[in-house]
Amino acid sequence: MYNKYGVSNTKIKKISKFKFLVEKTGKMRVPVLLYSADNLIKLIGKDKALEQLINVATLPGIVKYALGMPDMHQGYAFPIGGVAAFDIESGVVSPGGVGFDINCGVRVIKTNLSYKEVKGQLNKLGNILFANIPAGVGSEGKEKFGSEETKTAMRIGIAWAKNKGFAWKEDEDATEENGRMKNADPAFVSKRAIDRGKVELGTLGAGNHFLEIDRVSKIYNETVAKQFGLFKDQILIWIHTGSRGLGHQVATDYLKIMRPRMEKYRLPLIDPDFVSLPLSAPESDMYLKAMASAANFAWVNRQILTYLARLYFTSVFNESPEKLGMYLLYDVAHNIAKFEKYKINGKEKLLLVHRKGATRSFPKGHPDLRGLYREIGQPVLLPGDMKRGSYILVGNEKSLSETFGSVAHGAGRLLSRHKAVKTLTLEHVQKEMDEKNIILHAKTRRIIMEEAPEAYKDVHEVVKPIIGEQLAELVAHSEPLFVLKG
């Protein structure tokens, strides 16, 4: 029997315009809380995302509730768009709660160029970027590094990139965690993972990963936009990628290491994919050190792509990247588990927050933010799709009391890759790109259907629950002019 949301045997109670609750029943330790809307929650019954989030709610040590963001859809074990925080004494860590692409994330590079200055050069710039940015499955970096160099990159993240001349001091300041998870220890990363990773630094990868040149189409908050250094018609570069084969290998390795240990801690395998271990288990600590190493690798990866973008912009506009104002707005992770402090029942507690396809959204005053962003809140980067564009928001206080400082990570898929390829045509997608004058370069024909706007939820709808519940505030919207897909 299906209820009106299409979810079998599950009662979803609407508690406010944008909040939906699944009360604690059976083995659930906490309720499930969904940030959604009438038009979005209808999609939830179409895949196993809610069942997966209910599984998360049964895990030991979970605090308050298992959270679903408006972009939620089915993932490996945990849903994408899922957030769960665990008590460090009684809680668990789950590789599925982080995802295969460890520290998949987004960064935005600003410029001081406006649309009219770039318009005539877009074709040339696009061709140069497409020819020179390594992208696609199995792509390798322009510069390859040895195992020791790769390990240093994993240990110290952006600091390594800075030493190598790929990063500015300002880049380090504008990256979540300063681009360096302190608990990284590459000794816990397999040789196989390092061998895969050492040729992959500075590559975009495939799937939903992209490099875009966008135009700021709308400013919602003049004050914050000005503080962020954003203005109407400004040219921005968006980069979305992660830890490539290295992160994937770390996830694969630790699922294999951790799965057989679950029995010892009497953790039931609720789903064959669902691996977790108590934080007290030695394998949990090993995973977190390897995960942090892969996270640092991902930050370095996005940084080298930034270096390349600066290089090719300079080659086209004959000005240094500094003169072009190519400073990093921010870099945020959306597949990661981190130790963070929250006030729970009036007491400050250290929790392990899993963000699986969810972006951090810290407000002004948060001790983990530095410099300017401590004063105004962090930029929250929320990519949509290649036609509808992307949003830049600023973190708000309510995210700390309600969602463990988290919001959605993007529009979220609507169609599976397979379904997108089956139902859409290349001609149709190309036509809608042409109609909007968006230059699209993709490594394969297939990816164009897989990544079509129709394959995604409407990002304009996905941001509504976020701003409606004041988890973050709108600052700007940007629309693609050039899209590079792997």
Place this chain on the structure above:
DNA sequence: ATGTGC
């Protein structure tokens, strides 16, 4: 997502 899956 991934040196791509049935």
